Amino acid sequence: MSEKWPTAITDIEPNRVAVRGYDIAELMGQVSFGSAVYLILMAELPSEPVGRLMDAILVSSIDHGATPPSVLAARTVASTGASLSQSVSGGLTCINRWHGGAIEDCARQLGQIIERAGGQRSRLDKAAAEVLAEMKSRGQRMSGFGHRVHTADPRTARLFELAQQAGAAGLHVEAARAVERAFDAMGKELPINVDGAIGAILGDLKFPYEVMNGVFMIARTPGLVAHVVEEQTRMKPMRKVIAGQHVYDGPPRRSMCSG
Numbered sequence: 001m002s003e004k005w006p007t008a009i010t011d012i013e014p015n016r017v018a019v020r021g022y023d024i025a026e027l028m029g030q031v032s033f034g035s036a037v038y039l040i041l042m043a044e045l046p047s048e049p050v051g052r053l054m055d056a057i058l059v060s061s062i063d064h065g066a067t068p069p070s071v072l073a074a075r076t077v078a079s080t081g082a083s084l085s086q087s088v089s090g091g092l093t094c095i096n097r098w099h100g101g102a103i104e105d106c107a108r109q110l111g112q113i114i115e116r117a118g119g120q121r122s123r124l125d126k127a128a129a130e131v132l133a134e135m136k137s138r139g140q141r142m143s144g145f146g147h148r149v150h151t152a153d154p155r156t157a158r159l160f161e162l163a164q165q166a167g168a169a170g171l172h173v174e175a176a177r178a179v180e181r182a183f184d185a186m187g188k189e190l191p192i193n194v195d196g197a198i199g200a201i202l203g204d205l206k207f208p209y210e211v212m213n214g215v216f217m218i219a220r221t222p223g224l225v226a227h228v229v230e231e232q233t234r235m236k237p238m239r240k241v242i243a244g245q246h247v248y249d250g251p252p253r254r255s256m257c258s259g
């Protein structure tokens with residue numbers, strides 16, 4: 001018999017499923033999806049406020065309209081008559097360094113700033129300014145900053161607020177603020193974008209870097225499924241999917257509080 005290979009994620013035996021040791025039937029109805037995502041990636045259940053923060057991260061990135069490259073790619077693949085899985089995976093392949101994938105890079109870069117500051121809050125501003133100047137001289141960009149559409153991304157502010165409430169905002173979040181201030185001092189208005197906020201928060205939650213972009217992929221998959229299904233049910237096959245040439249005709253703006 002060949003040697004067995006190890007896995008520490010989910011244990012299955014007849015009539016029993018345990019994720020990271022927790023009975024799945026016990027988790028169901030008790031933990032939110034965000035908490036379950038935290039559990040499967042971090043191998044422990046989060047505290048309740050951190051679970052809420054994870055939910056907010058997943059909600060924040062569920063979709064961003066019809067212009068992101070992942071959506072254009074998924075719709076283009078879908079328009080050829082490809083299957084749902086082919087179309088969605090076409091979109092997922094676009095989640096890289098400049099789209100969604102800024103999360104991991106941003107967290108790594110914030111980590112460098114923290115390291116340069118010797119882990120001291122009071123030195124973050126100086127360290128951020130130095131790192132940015134060095135990156136600029138190498139022609140590199142700071143991931144997680146700047147946005148094509150938003151100057152004050154509503155998702156970023158809300159995520160930082162929830163991170164604060166959960167007691168999860170630490171040096172990475174502070175380093176991100178220091179970067180924003182350093183850009184300001186350079187006369188550049190490059191606010192933290194949603195990827196940057198998620199990178200900073202996941203950094204403070206001690207997620208391994210290599211897992212971080214996966215959180216965005218998990219969050220964005222429902223949005224991609226919706227776009228692919230809409231493409232295949234509302235549009236003609238083989239159409240030209242032109243960026244920005246769309247018109248929104250869904251429900252008007254509404255509030256969860258209005259009844």
Ligand SMILES: CC(C)(COP(=O)(O)OP(=O)(O)OC[C@H]1O[C@@H](n2cnc3c(N)ncnc32)[C@H](O)[C@@H]1OP(=O)(O)O)[C@@H](O)C(=O)NCCC(=O)NCCS
Nearest residue numbers: 098099100102141142143144145146147148190193194195
């Ligand atoms: C998101 C992004 C592509 C938007 O770009 P944009 O608004 O079209 O801005 P441009 O690419 O035209 O850049 C405008 C100026 O700002 C600078 N700039 C933009 N984003 C920058 C960043 N993250 N770091 C450093 N400089 C940046 C550019 O170098 C350029 O400077 P210049 O005028 O001196 O040449 C860009 O800000 C970026 O690359 N950000 C990093 C990647 C990222 O976070 N992606 C996730 C987006 S949610």
